[in-house]
Amino acid sequence: MDEEEIIERLKKNDVYAQEYVIREYKNFLFNSVFHVAQRSEVAQDVVEDTFIKCFKKINQFDGRSSLSTWLYRIGMNTLKNMLESEGARNRLRDRLKWKKTVNYSEEQFKENDKKKKIIWEGMKHITAIEREAVTLVDIQGLNYEEASELLAVSVGTVKSRLFRAREHLRKEILKRNFFERELSKE
Amino acid sequence: MKEKISKYINGEGNKEEIKKLLKKDKEAREYYEQLIEMKAVLSDMKVNASEGTEENVLKKIHKKRFHVPYRAISFAAILLVLFLFLKVPGLKYDYQLESPETDNNVRTTTPIEGELPYESAPEKGFSGESILSYPGFEITVEENKEADVIALLVQYGKLEDGGENIFTYTLNSETLPVVLEKLEKSYKISNINMPEEDGTITLTIKIISP
Numbered sequence: 522m523d524e525e526e527i528i529e530r531l532k533k534n535d536v537y538a539q540e541y542v543i544r545e546y547k548n549f550l551f552n553s554v555f556h557v558a559q560r561s562e563v564a565q566d567v568v569e570d571t572f573i574k575c576f577k578k579i580n581q582f583d584g585r586s587s588l589s590t591w592l593y594r595i596g597m598n599t600l601k602n603m604l605e606s607e608g609a610r611n612r613l614r615d616r617l618k619w620k621k622t623v624n625y626s627e628e629q630f631k632e633n634d635k636k637k638k639i640i641w642e643g644m645k646h647i648t649a650i651e652r653e654a655v656t657l658v659d660i661q662g663l664n665y666e667e668a669s670e671l672l673a674v675s676v677g678t679v680k681s682r683l684f685r686a687r688e689h690l691r692k693e694i695l696k697r698n699f700f701e702r703e704l705s706k707e
Numbered sequence: 708m709k710e711k712i713s714k715y716i717n718g719e720g721n722k723e724e725i726k727k728l729l730k731k732d733k734e735a736r737e738y739y740e741q742l743i744e745m746k747a748v749l750s751d752m753k754v755n756a757s758e759g760t761e762e763n764v765l766k767k768i769h770k771k772r773f774h775v776p777y778r779a780i781s782f783a784a785i786l787l788v789l790f791l792f793l794k795v796p797g798l799k800y801d802y803q804l805e806s807p808e809t810d811n812n813v814r815t816t817t818p819i820e821g822e823l824p825y826e827s828a829p830e831k832g833f834s835g836e837s838i839l840s841y842p843g844f845e846i847t848v849e850e851n852k853e854a855d856v857i858a859l860l861v862q863y864g865k866l867e868d869g870g871e872n873i874f875t876y877t878l879n880s881e882t883l884p885v886v887l888e889k890l891e892k893s894y895k896i897s898n899i900n901m902p903e904e905d906g907t908i909t910l911t912i913k914i915i916s917p
Contacts, residue, residue, distance in 0.1 A: 539764070548754075
């Protein structure tokens with residue numbers, strides 16, 4: 522099914538097209554939101570809300586960007602609004618206790634995967650913008666051009682954000698002995 | 708140097724130049740290795756959305772669609788009940804007759820000029836301070852006969868809200884007895900609102916078809 526056909530079918534409220542789109546993009550969206558928000562419940566809510574908004578407003582989709590870009594932007598705006606809302610602030614306060622997040626990361630990244638846990642902790646200490654760049658390029662494996670389209674910034678901006686993000690993250694994980702084994706070998 | 712290495716691990720920049728740098732500079736090589744290792748772990752940190760995402764989203768979308776008629780029907784039913792209660796004179800009259808003598812707060816007068824059904828009513832309940840202990844009042848006025856009432860309230864009260872057929876005025880302890888005395892001779896009056904904390908009372912006029 523090509524994108525044009527998907528859009529046409531979504532406009533006709535075709536439930537199979539809707540299911541196809543969710544299946545196709547849910548992990549991409551979840552990863553993007555999850556690593557920025559660092560909370561699984563928030564990420565799951567945002568992903569579901571994003572698809573609902575997308576299907577309801579599909580007639581407003583003008584085709585100037587790809588469907589994935591449109592979904593990503595809706596997702597990130599939904600996340601932003603959610604975090605700004607009173608309810609989300611309360612949930613964020615809960616997050617400060619870290620309990621659920623840590624459990625979740627252990628579950629997601631498998632037990633005793635020390636390096637992933639260190640990176641997860643390090644990611645908490647870099648900015649959301651930096652997390653977004655790292656998530657798109659280093660976790661999701663997008664190239665600079667793809668990331669720049671999603672972020673609606675120039676390729677140069679993506680490069681500099683990514684450099685800053687990697688540098689901050691490297692320093693954070695260095696503090697947590699991420700490279701300890703390699704250094705001791707030398 | 709660091710920025711060049713960061714770009715290099717994404718396949719950008721002058722490869723030969725970076726290779727030479729990595730051979731010569733130990734610090735650069737260490738930085739490069741750290742970034743490569745960090746990137747390797749990051750690329751393995753993908754997570755999956757819940758397997759029930761499709762079902763949840765589709766359920767929510769279709770659930771909302773099916774709910775609309777029920778809401779509309781419920782809303783229409785409420786409107787119908789309100790319409791019957793407010794617009795059918797018989798229904799309202801019966802309701803008000805249930806306790807006119809036992810409840811001092813409910814006072815009903817027939818729309819016949821100069822005649823009061825309950826002679827003691829003005830003296831008993833609607834003079835001086837005792838007025839404030841009573842809830843507010845609703846006056847039902849027949850269409851085309853509302854001008855006198857409105858003129859009276861404009862003179863003594865303060866208009867709070869105005870709709871197509873409903874007007875709400877605020878009266879104080881001085882103006883309320885005067886207005887009531889004039890109105891209850893000719894119009895049906897019943898209670899509806901509670902007095903405000905400052906002692907003012909709202910008076911609602913409903914204009915009905917004859």
